[in-house]
Structure formats: C-alpha cells, structure tokens
Amino acid sequence: MVAVRRATAPLLLAGALLLTGCSDDAPAAPPPPSPAATTASPAPTPSPSPSPSPTSSPSPSSSPVAPPPVAAGKVVVLDPGHNGGNGAHPAEINRPVPAGRGQTKPCNTTGTATNAGYPEHAFTFDVAQRVGKALADKGIRVVYTRQDDTGVGPCVDRRATIGNEANADAVVSIHADGSEAAGANGFHVAYSSPPLNAAQGAPSTRLAQTLRDTMRTSGFSAANYIGTNGLSARADLAGLNLSTRPAALVECGNMRNATEAARMTSADGRQQFASAIAAAIEAYLAS
Template sequence: MRCRGVVLLVVGLVLSACGDGGGTVASPRPSAGPETSQSRPPAPATTTRQAEAPVVVLDPGHNGGNATALAEINRQVPAGRGRMKPCNTTGTATDAGYPEHAFNLDVARRVGDVLAAQAVRVVYTRESDDGVGPCVDRRAAIGNEALADAVVSIHADGSSAQGSGFHVAYSDPPLNEAQGEPAQRLAGAMLASMAAEFPVADYIGEGGLSGRDDLAGLNLSERPAVLVECGNMRNAREAAAMSTPEGRQRYADAISAGILAYLRR
C-alpha cells in the first residue's frame, strides 16, 4: 500500500504491511472500544480449532492513533525473509482528508457482517480506530494463532491522482505451503469478485495481481493470506466512492464475495 506519512494489510511506497456448534455460530460486529499499543486485540486459541465453521481473519490496515505514536510505529519488527521494518505506518488519505485507517476498519466491519451471516467465524486484528498498531508481525501472528482458513488485509492506496483501480497482493515467492497454491487461489477468487465491480489497477501489478516479497503480513503468514488495495485514495473518482457508506459497502460486498467463493471451493 502506498502510504504518505510515517506498514497491515493489509498498500515513497511503504506497505505494512478473523464457531461453535458445527459451523452455526459466527462472531458479531466488534464494538469500538479504546485500544492502545499496550492493549493488543486478544489472540485466539493457539493450538486446535474445535469448531468446524471456517475462520477468516480480517486485517484493517493501520490505526487512528498511529500518527501520535511515531516512536512506537517506527520500532523495527521482523518482516520475514530475514528483514526488519517499521511496526506500522499512518496510511494515506483522500485529498479531502478522509483517512485510510478509517476506511479500512469500516470496510472490514462490513465484510465481517456479511461473513458472519454466512456462519463464518470472523476475527479482527484490530477492533477500534483510536489505537496504535498492532505491529505488522503481530497482525500475521493473529492469523496464524486463529488457524485461519483465509486472512485478508484491507487497505487503500495513495498513488498519483492519475492512477486508478484495485489490486490484490500475495507473497511471492512463497515461503511455505500456505503461501503457494492456497494463497494464489485466494488471490484469484478475490481478483474475480473485485473485477466484477471495480477496474483493475492501471499503475501497479499485472491484471490486478501483484506478487510481493516485501509485505511483512504476507511473508510471516502461515495461512492463506492476501492484501487487497481497494483503490487509489488520491484519485478523485475513487476517493468519492470510498468516502461514502454506499461506496464502502460496495467494496465490502466484493471482498466478501471473493472470500466466500474461496471458502466454498
């Protein structure tokens, strides 16, 4: 994700870079309580998963308090492939000032509502927009600990105003089995569902897909994971859509359709 400012997704270019009863119970939309860098989102169980319902981790990129905690988010953390990178970043914003971190969380909540209605257990890497982080390595760990069937990091880009369209990033070359065929299949399902509603990016990737080796959330994932850049917040047309509840629901519906298509294969 292109971020302007001082990653989570789930992207100069800086990328940061969710049932019990046999699949009949799903998590509700999270409350918007305060969060700090010391109060990370609670981690799911770390060993076995008792429920048969699919588990999806939704990772809304960045956080609303990042800009006031520069020492924390600039702290170096493992990023995979032997690299280190900043804990997190501030994200971008529209020219009118609508911040990416708010867009990411609202879209993630809407996706979570759709998935929960389909008996999918949803875990969020953060549940409010006034905290700091979590760091990118912790976001990956939440997906790993949840034994997630899919991890989707949600972002918006901050490229030049002429650039437009969405793209889907995945770990390439893969570092483990989950990052291979499963993640590429998840990326393909997401590409198909997003392309039915939105143009593919004309400034990055190839045909809406972008293999990356520099995104910590993808590098450190042991589950099928992708990062969705919903569009370019610096493009006036896309910024207008992202700034409305109706527009954000369209993005959420497309992301949900991609996740459900992947889970049903």
Template sequence: MTTLPRATIAVAAVFACLAACGNPEASPAPPPSSTTATSTTTTSSAPPAPASSPPASTSSSPSSSSAPAVPGGKVVVLDPGHNGGNGSHTAEINKQVPAGRGQMKPCNTTGTATNAGYEEHAFTWDVANRVKDELAAKGIKVVMTRPNDTGVGPCVDQRAAVGNQAKADAVVSIHADGSDSAGAHGFHVAYSNPPLNAAQGAPSSKLTHDLRDGLKAAGFATSTYIGTDGLSPRADLGGLNLSERPSALIECGNMRNAGDAGTMSSSDGRQKYADAIAKAIMAYLS
C-alpha cells in the same frame, strides 16, 4: 503502495500495507513523539480473542441466494490496515520488527488519505466491519486484528501472528493506496511471492484470484499502475511474508485519485467494496 503518511497494539486478529501506504511497511512515520501508546494487548505467545465491534453500516448486504454455500467451522481473519492512533505514536510505529525474508521494517505506518482528508485507517476499519457482518451472518467466525480505530498498531508481525494463531482458513488485509502518479487508479491484490511455505503457494494464489475476480465482477477497475490485471506479487510485505495461512492484501484503490476517492468516501461505495470482498471470501471458502 505509495502513501502520504498518517495512522498499538490491539490485536484480536492480522496484517500489513506498502510504499507509503502501497507499501504499508516501507515508509517510516514522522520523528518520534513523546506520547506513550495506549495498548489493548494480545501478544503473539497466546491466541487472540475475537474483537467485538459494532455494526459498521445499516446498508443491506447481499441476499443469501447470491452467496455461495460455506461449510461450517470456517475462520476468517480480517486485517484493517493501520490504526487511528498511529499518527500520534510515531515512536511506537517506527520501531523495527521482523518482516520475513531476513528483513526488518517499521512496526506500522500512518497510512494515506484522500485529498479531502478522509483517512485510510477509517476506510479500512469501516469496510472490514461491513465484511465481518456479512461473513458472520453466514456462520463464519471472524477475527479482527484490531478491536477499534483509536489504538496504535498492531505491528505487522503481530498482525500475521493473529492469523497463524487463529488457524485461519483465510486472512484478508484491507488497505487503500496513495499514489500521486497522474491517472493512477484501480485496485490490486498483493500476495507473497515467491512463497515461503505451502499456505503461501496454491491456497494463497486461489484466495488472491478469487478476491481479484470478485472485485472485477463488482465493477471495480484493476490498477493502472501496480501489478498486472489486478494481481501484485510481493516479497517485501511483512504481514504476507510471516503468514502461515492463506493470505492476501487488497489495495482497494488509489485515495489520491478523484474517482477512487469518491467511491471510498461514500457509504454506498464502501458497502460495494464490502459486498464484493465478502462474496469473494465465501467463494474461496466454499
């Protein structure tokens, strides 16, 4: 991504973003503040417990007749990008952590926002909870990488650890981009490339394509400025590099584009994203 900055460790489930937000791990936040992090902590040495969260929406989800059947016992980790407390804890989120392929990167970033001030961390939290509700209604166990939208982090390596420890059947990180390029709009799905393990190969490729196809089928336009036909191979995203489970990262659109921002800022728009993402995940699991 490319972002305008804004957004601890609160883990109950995984992931990371890019180029400001399009590279969620690439753009450091402003100079450190003296504020210390309030932490709800889950370390990578012990399996995280699923985070509880209230229903994100009263909007109706897709009927069961439109959703593919999913075998029992499936586990999905949802990783809502950034966090609401990141912006006021710059020392914590600027800390360097392993990001795979020998890289070190900032723990996390603040994320981007629409021109009207709707922040990425709030968007990703809302959409992830809507997806969670739809998947849980189908009997899928859902683990979230953070339990609320008021904490700090978790760092990108810790988000990856959540999915690995949960032995997730799929890990989906939800983000939004922040490009100021004229006319830049549309979604793209990032995946680790070249793959570093078997899960990053064919399984992640299938998950990535299912997510791309699901968003296209729901009427979302593919990115005009990153990747090809909605797919974006990446070697620089820590959450994807460090994952040992099938993983993908969705940039739902460009928050700096008026059309994309309008959809992301509306409850109906966020429900449309959630419906498409949940249905795509169920298609992958079926």
C-alpha cells in the same frame, strides 16, 4: 498502500481473502432373498388386521432441516490496515520489527488519505466491519486484528501472528493506496512470491485470484499503474511473508484519485467494496 505512497506513510501490510454443492447418498437397496428362504415352509396366513380406530390420526410429518451454509465453521481473519492512533505515537510505530525474508519494517504506519483528508485507517476499519458482518451472517467465525479505530498498531508482525494463531482458513488484509502518479486508479491484490511455505503457494495464489476476479465482476477496475491484471506478486510485505495461512492483501483503490476517493468516502461506496470482498472470501472458502 504500496511503495508508491508518500515517504511519510510507508506501507503497512498485514497478515492476512468461496461454492460447491453436496449430494446425499441414497440408502443401499436390501439384498434379494436367499434360495433357502424361498424353500422354507409357507408362513401361516396372517389374521386380518383390525380396522383403524376412527379417532386415530396420521403422524405429523417433520419439516425438512435446511443444511448449514457451505462455509459455516470456517475461520477468517480480517486485517484493516493502520490505526487511528498511530499518528500520535511515532516512536512506537517506527520501531523496527521482523518482516520476513531477513527484512525488518516499521511496526506500523499512519497510512494515506484522500486529498480532502479522509484517512485510510478509517476506510479500512469501516470496510472490514462490513465484510465481517456479512461473513458472520453466513456462519463464518471472524477474527479482527484490531478492535477499534482509535488505538495504536498492532505491529505488522503481530498482525500476521493473529492469523496464524487463529488457524485461519483465509487472511485478508484491507488497504487503500496513495499513489500520486497522474491518472493512477484501480484495485490490486498482493500475495507472497516466491512462497515461503505451502500456504503461501497455491492456497494464497487462489485466494488472491478469487479476490481479483470477484472485484472485477463487482464493477471495480484493476489498477493501471501497478501489478498485472489486478495481481501483484510481492516479496517485501511483512504480513504476507510471515503468514503460515492462506493470505492476500487488497488495495481497494487509489485514495488520491478523485473518482475513487468519492466512492471510498461514501457509505454506499464502502458497502460496495465490502460486498465484493465478502463474496470473494465466501467463494474461496467453498471452492
């Protein structure tokens, strides 16, 4: 979620979102015979080849081997925002930690929720698991910043470190917003700006744009209350500031909007979010 969330639920951002074809080179043609070879003594007439045995059979042809997926071997870090145990440990999650650009932020937050009480931490964890399964099925190695939805943290600086230590090809943090502005709806994708290192420059911008474009083509509308055309350049998000890998953060929608809340609460809706995010990551990795 972003700064427009409730004061009791400051934004958690995490360290963080793919196709080209290949062609086989044809074997080189053998060189033409040299003049010396054409003037050499004629070769002796070969003896007639014996007839093949009637019991011989042709060698079976080998089946073609399918090429590996384009993104196989890549590493993706998925960062589901917040955690289910944060609310019971205020001292721990309120502890200040480095946030980049000379800032500090609370270690973590509780996140937001729908008006009916469905929490952001449960939504992000479920979507991240679905995204991870889709990527793993394509041969991509997936690393999560948290392994369950009952723990505390990890802190935002640690989440960024997980992506850096994994040498991730892409880091995607998954969140949902909690704006109470009238009519606020839609997704947006945040990226670090101005960049603090090379990975935060063109690679992170391209990751954010690919996520934005794929979310749109998957039927999601860009936010009407924050960012521009679904993108939000940010200098205050710890997970993005501290990342040395291509990273972006997806705010999937506004949990306080009734229509979007209904989509996030349903398993089918969460699968729609996950499918779009996974497709975007694949497209980014393969580009």
